Amino acid sequence: MLESVRQRYEAFPEPSPAVVPIGPGQLDRLDDNLHFGWSWSRHVYCYRRTEGLRVLDAGCGTGLTTLGLARLNPGSHVLGVDATPRALELARSRAAASAPAEVEFRAHDLDDPLPAAWGPFDFIVCRGVLAESGDPTRVLKNLATVLDHRGLLHVTLPAQVGHVPVRQMRQAVLTIAPPGSSLEQKAELGLELFRVLRPDHPIRRYEEAYSGKAVPSVARFVTGYLNEDERDWSLPQAIALLESAGFRFLFAATRAPWRADRALAGGAVPATLKARVDGLGPRGLACLVDALDPLLHADEYRVYACLAEYEPQVPAWTEESRSEPAAVGRLIPHRTHLAEPVTPQAPSPQAKVAYRVVTGAVGEVAQLSHLMVAHIDDARSCEQIDALVAEATGVTESPEERQKRWLELAGTGFVLFEPPDRRQYVDCVHLGPVLDRLDCACPRRWVHACEIHRHCTLAAVPPQDEKHVALAQALTRLGTARAAACAACPDYAPEE
Ligand SMILES: C[S@@+](CC[C@H](N)C(=O)[O-])C[C@H]1O[C@@H](n2cnc3c(N)ncnc32)[C@H](O)[C@@H]1O
Numbered sequence: 001m002l003e004s005v006r007q008r009y010e011a012f013p014e015p016s017p018a019v020v021p022i023g024p025g026q027l028d029r030l031d032d033n034l035h036f037g038w039s040w041s042r043h044v045y046c047y048r049r050t051e052g053l054r055v056l057d058a059g060c061g062t063g064l065t066t067l068g069l070a071r072l073n074p075g076s077h078v079l080g081v082d083a084t085p086r087a088l089e090l091a092r093s094r095a096a097a098s099a100p101a102e103v104e105f106r107a108h109d110l111d112d113p114l115p116a117a118w119g120p121f122d123f124i125v126c127r128g129v130l131a132e133s134g135d136p137t138r139v140l141k142n143l144a145t146v147l148d149h150r151g152l153l154h155v156t157l158p159a160q161v162g163h164v165p166v167r168q169m170r171q172a173v174l175t176i177a178p179p180g181s182s183l184e185q186k187a188e189l190g191l192e193l194f195r196v197l198r199p200d201h202p203i204r205r206y207e208e209a210y211s212g213k214a215v216p217s218v219a220r221f222v223t224g225y226l227n228e229d230e231r232d233w234s235l236p237q238a239i240a241l242l243e244s245a246g247f248r249f250l251f252a253a254t255r256a257p258w259r260a261d262r263a264l265a266g267g268a269v270p271a272t273l274k275a276r277v278d279g280l281g282p283r284g285l286a287c288l289v290d291a292l293d294p295l296l297h298a299d300e301y302r303v304y305a306c307l308a309e310y311e312p313q314v315p316a317w318t319e320e321s322r323s324e325p326a327a328v329g330r331l332i333p334h335r336t337h338l339a340e341p342v343t344p345q346a347p348s349p350q351a352k353v354a355y356r357v358v359t360g361a362v363g364e365v366a367q368l369s370h371l372m373v374a375h376i377d378d379a380r381s382c383e384q385i386d387a388l389v390a391e392a393t394g395v396t397e398s399p400e401e402r403q404k405r406w407l408e409l410a411g412t413g414f415v416l417f418e419p420p421d422r423r424q425y426v427d428c429v430h431l432g433p434v435l436d437r438l439d440c441a442c443p444r445r446w447v448h449a450c451e452i453h454r455h456c457t458l459a460a461v462p463p464q465d466e467k468h469v470a471l472a473q474a475l476t477r478l479g480t481a482r483a484a485a486c487a488a489c490p491d492y493a494p495e496e
Helices: 003-011 036-043 064-072 085-097 136-146 164-176 183-195 202-211 218-225 235-244 271-278 282-292 325-329 367-374 382-393 399-411 443-453 466-486
Strands: 054-058 077-082 103-107 121-126 147-158 247-253 300-307 332-335 339-341 352-357 362-366 415-418
Touching: 003 085, 003 218, 054 064, 054 136, 064 077, 064 085, 064 103, 064 121, 077 085, 085 103, 121 136, 136 147, 136 235, 147 235, 164 183, 164 202, 164 218, 183 202, 183 218, 202 218, 235 247, 235 282, 235 300, 247 282, 325 382, 325 399, 332 382, 352 367, 362 367, 367 382, 367 399, 382 399
Parallel strands: 054 077, 054 121, 077 103, 121 147
Antiparallel strands: 147 300, 247 300, 332 415, 339 352, 352 362
């Protein structure tokens, strides 16, 4: 870690204010990128359980993110590491004063390899660190060595376009500050300048979007605007950085889903051009969005990656399940605990019910959907819930309409589907056919992952379907060979 960076964080530990304990609502504002299962569900990437995760918060600062990770991933063990002693001290006091969680903090400079015994981690989060690293490739390579073979990395990097107001403000302060000014003096000068900026000045608008305030505090100004070690990237550069360290880019989370009409005039796109855009993979599309609609990334890229040698398959709800609405009717939905209705539930004029997602985001669903969600108790099938809703409202939906409604809700994280018989796993909404996954040294691990993450769906096994017959045979083999094959697997827990 650069000495200048360490000195700045000793004086101004981040995130500031270093409140002890966590103030009301502080964790609610954490974004859902810290939620492993939610990231997975939203971005369609995951390979294993969401409980009992091993999580690393690399460059944890004063521990706000670390505690957020523990809260958003219940049952996980979270390790926060940082090279600034003052930040770690505050992180430990914050954790001690906050709700108990499986959180631990250790001193470590990410420029050095992490001890192998600390890993492997299922989920590594590294936010606000690479921008000021003297050697970001080295830091990333060190993280790669402790990421589980199929783990997920989430890093943030300042985005070139979104970051312009920060660079401009810094340039303004450095231009007018007398030579030899201290950091505090530069901050005072910067704040003086800030106060006289026009209300509609881009720098002011940037700060308002960032902190909700028209004028930042001294600590926020120092860490937000006066970081001379900080650099920024375009998305292709950020991806190249990850690749140079042995990662595979998966996706960049944006503030909202991209829609072509945000940048392109409707109806004017030639079919050939549209086909080109539609043919882009996640990497190409992310780079195109960055070029045409860069502010969708706000001031930083929130990038997800896995190890280069791992090629996650895009999971899918199989065609068979999609085309058979009755299959949905047989499923048992259960709550995700990601979203709860906002109380009091006064019916809105649009007949919508407001929901609050675990991260604090608020959205609305139709009252009919709300009624469906309200009847979930992990024991009723979709058909039974449908009957209850019909009884309560007099509205009957066709199996097709019901399937569409459940899938929409599932897509927003309200409800997950679980097979009535946990021993029969044929397809999994997020992993795709389980057979595809029997490539692990311990095949039982995949089956077990499905059982645990509970996104599985049950489809009848058509005897004429070769794939499913092969799966059934594989599972039978596993049943007998399991004890021997899985003895060495850390995930294997013998069943009673
Ligand atoms: C901007 S703060 C971000 C804190 C936290 N990740 C968050 O998002 O709230 C950056 C933190 O990274 C730490 N850091 C920077 N370079 C580091 C390195 N090479 N090794 C360990 N920690 C580092 C700093 O000490 C500082 O606490």
